[in-house]
Amino acid sequence: MVENRPFLTFLAHLVLILxxxxxxxxxxxxxxxxxHDQATFxxxxxxxxxxxxxxxxYRTILVDGVQSSGAPPLTMMMKxxxxxxxxxxxxxxxxSILSAFAIVYFRFPFRxxxxxxIFVTLMLPVEVRIMPTFKVVADLGLLNSYxxxxxxxxxxxxxxxxxxxxxxxxxxxLVEAARIDGAGPMKFFRDxxxxxxxxxxAALFVILFIYGWNQYLWPMLITTDExxxxxxxxxxxxxxxADSDPQWNFVMGSAMLAMLPPVxxxxxxxxxxxxxxxxxxx
Amino acid sequence: MQTKRTTFRSYWLPYLLIAPQLAITLIFFIWPAGQxxxxxxxxxxxxxxxxxxxxxxxxxxLFHSAEYLASFETTVIFTLCTATLSMGLALLFAVxxxxxxxxxxxxxxxxxxxxxxxxxxxxxxWWFMFNPSVGVLTYALDVMGYDWNHRLSGTDAMILVxxxxxxxxxxxxxxxxxxxxxxxxxxLREAAAIDGAGPVKRFFTVVFPLLSPTTxxxxxxxxxxxxxxxxxxxxxxxxxxxxxxTTILVYKVYEDGYKGLNLGSSAAQSVxxxxxxxxxxxxxxxxxxxxxxx
Numbered sequence: 042m043v044e045n046r047p048f049l050t051f052l053a054h055l056v057l058i059l060x061x062x063x064x065x066x067x068x069x070x071x072x073x074x075x076x077h078d079q080a081t082f083x084x085x086x087x088x089x090x091x092x093x094x095x096x097x098x099y100r101t102i103l104v105d106g107v108q109s110s111g112a113p114p115l116t117m118m119m120k121x122x123x124x125x126x127x128x129x130x131x132x133x134x135x136x137s138i139l140s141a142f143a144i145v146y147f148r149f150p151f152r153x154x155x156x157x158x159i160f161v162t163l164m165l166p167v168e169v170r171i172m173p174t175f176k177v178v179a180d181l182g183l184l185n186s187y188x189x190x191x192x193x194x195x196x197x198x199x200x201x202x203x204x205x206x207x208x209x210x211x212x213x214x215l216v217e218a219a220r221i222d223g224a225g226p227m228k229f230f231r232d233x234x235x236x237x238x239x240x241x242x243a244a245l246f247v248i249l250f251i252y253g254w255n256q257y258l259w260p261m262l263i264t265t266d267e268x269x270x271x272x273x274x275x276x277x278x279x280x281x282x283a284d285s286d287p288q289w290n291f292v293m294g295s296a297m298l299a300m301l302p303p304v305x306x307x308x309x310x311x312x313x314x315x316x317x318x319x320x321x322x323x
Numbered sequence: 324m325q326t327k328r329t330t331f332r333s334y335w336l337p338y339l340l341i342a343p344q345l346a347i348t349l350i351f352f353i354w355p356a357g358q359x360x361x362x363x364x365x366x367x368x369x370x371x372x373x374x375x376x377x378x379x380x381x382x383x384x385l386f387h388s389a390e391y392l393a394s395f396e397t398t399v400i401f402t403l404c405t406a407t408l409s410m411g412l413a414l415l416f417a418v419x420x421x422x423x424x425x426x427x428x429x430x431x432x433x434x435x436x437x438x439x440x441x442x443x444x445x446x447x448x449w450w451f452m453f454n455p456s457v458g459v460l461t462y463a464l465d466v467m468g469y470d471w472n473h474r475l476s477g478t479d480a481m482i483l484v485x486x487x488x489x490x491x492x493x494x495x496x497x498x499x500x501x502x503x504x505x506x507x508x509x510x511l512r513e514a515a516a517i518d519g520a521g522p523v524k525r526f527f528t529v530v531f532p533l534l535s536p537t538t539x540x541x542x543x544x545x546x547x548x549x550x551x552x553x554x555x556x557x558x559x560x561x562x563x564x565x566x567x568x569t570t571i572l573v574y575k576v577y578e579d580g581y582k583g584l585n586l587g588s589s590a591a592q593s594v595x596x597x598x599x600x601x602x603x604x605x606x607x608x609x610x611x612x613x614x615x616x617x
Contacts, residue, residue: 049522053419054426060416061433064493067448068440070459074451087457136344143340148330155341162352164604166551168573169596172580172589173355173362193351196344209327216329226331255441257555262581273441277559280447289457296444303439311432318438318495319502 068297075099075294082289098294115295118272123302125190125260125271126253132195133249134242141204142230146216163198167259175262185266194259200245207241208234244317247310251303272299356597362590381591390567391575391592398550398571401485405553406545409489410538413496418526420497421504431501438494442552446559449487453479473561477568480561484569487560488553495548496541503537504530543607550599572596 070087077092102115143149144156167174174193183189211234219229260271270278276295280287307314366377385391416434420427437445452460455472464471473479507530515525554573557563563570563578570578576596580589 044516046522050422053422056415056419057423057430060412060419061430063412064434064437064490067445067452067490070452071448082457087459087462089459136347140341140344143337144326146327146331147333147337147340148326149334149337152337155345158348158353159344162348164600165352165356165597166600168551168554169576169593169600170352170355170359171577172586172593173358174351175581176358177351177355192347196347196352201344213328216327220329220331226333226336229331251439255439255443257441257443257558258577273443273555276447277443280450280559289451292447293451296447300440300444303441304436307436307439308432311435314435314438315498318498 068300071293071296074289075291075297077290079288079290094290098290099298102291102294102298113267113270113275115272115275115298117268118270118275119298119302121187121190121269122254122271122273122299124187125256126250128187128191129194129253129256130246130249132191133197133200134245136195137197137200138204138234138238138242141201141208142234144201145205145208146226146229159196159198159201161198162196167194171258171262178263184263185269187269189263190256190260190269190271191253194253194256197249200249203241203245204238207238211237240313240316243310244313246317247306247314248317250306254303275299359590359593359597362586363594365590366587377587381587382595385588385591385595393567394570394572394575397481397567397569401481401488401553401569401571402546402549404481404485405488405492405549406542408485409492410496410541410545412489413493414500414534414538416493417497417500417504418530420501431497434497435494437491438498440491441555442488442491443555443559445487445491446484446556449483449490450560453483474565477565480565480568483560484553484557487556488549491556492545492548496545499537499541500534503534507533540607543603547600547603547607550596550603572599 070089073089073091074082074087075098076095077088078094078097081088081092104114104116140155140159144152178184178189178193181189183192215233216229219233224232255273256271257273257277260269261274261277264270264274272295276292276299279295280292363381364376364378365374366380367374420430420434423430440448452458453471453473455461455474458471461471471479473483511529511533512525515529520528550571551573553571554577557569557571557574558577561569563574572592573596576589576592579585579592583589
């Protein structure tokens with residue numbers, strides 16, 4: 042702050058408080074909706090303060106599932122989401138760190154070509170090549186499986202770039218010292234590169250976990266068996282009931298639970314999250 | 324391309340290390356993309372029994388189709404509105420946080436968490452608030468005398484998806500604007516203040532021009548976001564309707580291909596979209612290279 046202007050400071054606080062309220066409003070409304078019973082919504086007005094039906098709602102969606110709209114219990118969908126998110130996260134980190142290591146620490150024919158092939162994945166988001174990718178996965182027999190849910194999303198140009206960028210900053214002397222001491226590439230990778238990359242891995246973990254958990258189109262396309270429904274796509278099925286209003290308390294309760302894990306990750310690992318996000322784009 | 328001065332030597336190890344990534348990329352990215360390109364030159368008969376090569380016919384048809392051109396227009400409007408709204412609000416909040424000393428980290432925490440909310444859930448949340456029968460905001464608008472119904476009015480539906488998509492993106496833009504503001508040297512602002520420039524003038528003549536690299540970068544990222552990632556927001560709130568009012572290009576690929584099974588046309592649309600992403604990625608990287616140089 043350059044000079045002391047109480048009015049501007051007041052204005053800034055006001056803007057921020059309004060901003061925080063704007064950001065929180067939809068979630069507050071969803072929370073309130075999840076604490077009332079079904080009958081409340083029939084009147085056509087929505088209360089703004091929580092009701093007394095909270096435990097009832099969450100118990101129903103978590104344990105029994107909302108039978109009338111064909112949704113399995115949320116615990117199962119959340120387990121699927123968690124598995125999918127974790128496989129995607131660890132898979133992406135593992136294959137990216139290995140390929141970045143190969144690209145930085147080796148000179149081999151077709152190295153630049155390989156780099157460009159990986160780079161191309163940046164330009165081909167799932168959304169623009171839905172049909173052919175679906176066909177490939179179907180031909181491989183991966184529909185309705187965890188492998189089909191996660192493997193096609195595992196390739197990652199951004200993670201590879203991030204690791205490549207980071208490896209280029211590791212001092213040359215470390216490799217030289219390791220080679221003089223007779224360490225092979227994999228020993229160097231295990232004892233030097235991996236420990237040095239810890240913070241980067243953790244930061245990427247936060248970003249990629251959110252990415253994996255929030256997948257929507259892909260799980261929707263390739264799961265028809267409710268055993269493999271993930272929670273983010275399951276909510277859409279719950280809210281898409283024909284000929285009647287959705288059961289708002291259940292839909293909103295599920296939405297609350299579906300955003301809880303990634304939001305907690307962001308709030309508790311904020312420093313890592315910001316690092317991962319800002320560096321990813323450098 | 325850069326490597327280390329000292330490298331390891333092995334004829335097979337680097338290939339082994341890079342193999343998983345390449346295999347997944349080839350099977351799930353390059354091959355389907357190639358298929359899309361091939362399919363875009365083919366036409367299937369209505370029973371799916373035979374396909375024949377039709378050259379550029381699918382593309383020509385697309386650009387003569389009023390629906391597709393309307394979808395282009397929808398995408399442009401949607402992208403511009405969402406990018407402007409989310410970047411504008413984010414900049415406002417970032418400038419406000421930049422004045423704070425003790426409370427800035429608390430405000431930041433309260434600002435950034437929507438990043439973690441799935442676009443689909445953002446769609447569901449706003450769809451609920453604007454629901455014609457029980458929505459809170461619908462009720463508020465009704466009291467003010469506006470009859471909101473995004474199931475009937477295309478404009479209402481567009482406002483709904485713009486709000487939902489911007490809401491989700493504010494946190495991302497906010498973080499980058501805060502980082503950008505913090506990297507502006509304090510001495511520049513002090514010098515401007517000594518020369519008698521007030522806070523508003525300082526913002527427009529010193530701070531905002533220095534933020535332009537961040538702003539430009541965010542603009543590209545936001546265009547990318549609204550063109551592709553908002554698929555789920557739209558699917559969960561308006562499903563492209565009413566009519567075609569919120570059918571952006573990505574949504575049309577999905578509708579024509581997965582629901583309408585018009586494979587040739589859907590593939591041609593995919594190819595056009597890939598072209599757009601390539602241009603955007605190219606701009607983004609050109610710009611980043613430039614930024615690194617100064």
